[in-house]
Amino acid sequence: MTGDPGPRSRVPVLLVVIGLLLAVFAVVGYLGSRDDTAAPSAGTAAEPAARASALDTFIYGAQESLRRKSEDAPLWAQLGAAYVEQARITGDPSYYARSQGALERSLEITPEGNGEALIGLGQLANARHDFAAARAFGEQARTLRPYTAEVYGVLADAYTQLGDAEAATATVQSMLDLRPGLAAFTRASYDLELNGRRDDARMALERALAVASSLDDQAFCRYYLGELAWNGGAVDEASEQYEQGLQAAPQNVALLQGRAKVAYAQGRVDEAIAGFQAITTRSPLPQYLLEYGELLEAAGRPDEAASQYEVLAVQQQLYAAQGSTDDQVAALVAADHGDPGEALTLAQAEWDRRQSVFSADALSWALHVNGRDAEALTYAERAASLGWANPTYSFHRGMILAALGRRDDALAALNEALTLNPHFNPLQAPVARATIADLESNS
């Protein structure tokens, strides 16, 4: 989203107020969630959340140490990298600024040959969705630290998001062959999943789980094992994975989101809504706001859904004002709940930056909602080119094919979406079913 609101985009004062409210809620939410994790819950024999993780311990130790020896460039770099990791785990983006500060300090002390700082900067750039910069940092770091597995992690993430699938796979392989641990196995799993090899992807995640030594890492593996099951329509298995993850990390927002969507799939609508309300209070990320809104809409509560979309829209404008470049999700939100023209502008901008399956899908859908289905199909096919079994992508492709009058292909794609996961989206799954019925009756 740019500073130019465009002719149809309105930002009423009301929304600004909502935005400020939201921001405050975010702060309160973060503080609240911290309180929650700091205090051991009564009556629980083992309270894993109360225990300081190895990462917490490291950050504390490094800060202490740097107070005494402020010229330790590698340690500054390691601290900077640890902050990015902490941002990922806590969802608190204020760690990014701290990370940048620590990494810059490291580079200031050792400007040349500072592989550790380059790795950290690459990691930070990936986290901020500046994948081209991450690739550049990673490639510099690789010449300096060819034996360091993290270099390949930074590069693999960047290549994946930039759409260089072959380089991504090769880089993950390098990482696996250097250090077959959690970071490599989780990336291997993602790479296998993107290439349509779900059983292998699950096996890789199980390898990851077997070496996950921290509770947060275990939670990460459980969430994605749950997602693999979920995206394959295995609701019970997904639920079991989410619940096992929550045993390790009861406050993990991603796992709570998993639990909430399982509740919806199993018909416990009120529980699902309560779950998303709690999640969005604690962690008002656009994805969760979007899912919450769609859930409310599907539950026949359009007014409440609309207010979530409004909050989401403002949230995204706030991000845009801060220079965030994640237009891909914004494009999909605009396509489904906002202004089609804006959706296309955003999707095109994202595609211009990176030609990945992710941005191809977003652009295809944005073209579709603007009625440009012939062009849309090219991108939808591109999104499917790796073989990733993604029900949303199949749905998008199916709707485009239907609009083009390619009945059989449309039916195949829409059925594929529902076969993969009948619950893939509370709004789109019913649309898929209706479209299938429509196509079949018009044969």
Place this chain on the structure above:
Amino acid sequence: MSKSPRTRRRAATAMIAAGATLATTALALLPGTASASSHREAPLISTMPLVDNTDVYSFVSPDKPDTVTLIANWFPFSEPNGGPNFYQWQDNAHYDINIDADGDAVADTTYRWDFRTDDRRVEAETILYNVGPIESLDDPDLLFRQFYTLTKITANGEEVLLQDVQVAPSNTGPASVPDYGVLREQATYEVGKGGQTFTGQAEDPFFIDLRVFDLLYGGNLSEVGQDTLAGYNVNTITLQVPISEVALNGNGKANPVIGVWSDTEMRSLQLQPTGGAEPVGDFVQVSRLGNPLVNELVLPVGLKDAFNAITPDVDATIPAVIEQVTDPDLAQRIEAIYGIPAPATPRNDLVAIFLTGIANNAPTLDGSPAPIQADLNSQVLNADVDPAKFVPSEMQRLNTAVPPSEEPNRLGVLGGDLQGFPNGRRLADDVVDIDLQALEGAFAGGLPPVIIEPLAAGDAVDTNDKKFGDAFPYVALPNNVSVNDPANTQPDTGPASVVPPLNTPGTNLPTPSVVTGIAAVALLGAGFFVIARRRETVAPISS
């Protein structure tokens, strides 16, 4: 949640009343995670303490001098704090102890431990390690059991020495484990003829005051002298075999010197398998350890990952490794700051200690005569070794012909006791002090070594907090109370700080500021020490 939504709403209202400043602050917190989920952000820095080698020991068994004892440890900072926490061995990995008897930097004998797990917790519907006192290895209360197969690998092939035998469990506390000694005895197995092995938990035998590196800027030496690893356990593999089992050509008389190191390998995964559909991969080395503190005091941060990945035969081909041995950073920095002159380079004394072993005709890298004129522990001393095929490499070297000392000196060769480090390494050898002395040139003029006085006190921790055993497996039983428990402030060998720093009479104690200053320099050179050495647990960072 501890706060009701109502409370939160009130808080929010109050905060809005506080004005726009707050909102601005809040906005500053948000950007960056525009959508954390639009791409998958996987962990990058992951910890693998289970496969992190911490220390290796090799010595002629004091009570069985025709045997050698080899000890390798993993999983640093294992705290016996009970509950669901315990310290396991990694499945799908190789834990190796390697012996190079002919000096070509390639293992002639590898003892390999492969583990499997029998986890009964899900069936028992608990996350607890045990649901009652563990009184024997097959106690039904023990819900997480591990077993291993021990294989001996030589040029003649692989020989399974032990098949699927049980590991002694973690010590989860006095109530859970009333007598660890019983479990240890049950988990000690005979190996071949005259050998034995134990795999389980032990008190961490490494002793050091880690704070020596942290207290330096305060110059407060009065606090130094405490074993900061006291109270922690490690996972240990101890193996005792007849010297003839590992000596070149089975002849320990003619070929008494062996090189020893440990490494850990994990199984990779092949993303695009060419053969079958199973995406399995080769085992790759993720951790390696020979001499103590090489990765901390000798190698710079940027080389640590490389060193953990390469095998010893590659060491001498990497110029950066050689450079750090022949011209160590640490000695230069100490000279720059404290005026203690760095010994002349190239440091062939360090080449002998770390890369070739000590011998009159030890091969130096530049062809000059060996600076330490003594026949102590290089494989070139073995009668059946062809010196032309010798390859310098980093490993612990032990001359098994040196008989056990009647009165071991914690400073080993530095203290005139040829049975100790750097001739192998005994549990009680004070390797921190010895390594610092060696780096500062104590051996630069050959034997006898010359103590570098300002460094004589080292870290002022001279002994382990627990006594070592007189018989196999020698390591102390694992601690069973939390590290912060007052029981751990009562070391059973008395406070280390009252032990004189050296046996040399009339040694001048260095001033605190010099010692701590040097420690500071050591730290600058070594990076964050705790992290570097114990990186998998404390610092999940590439170091």
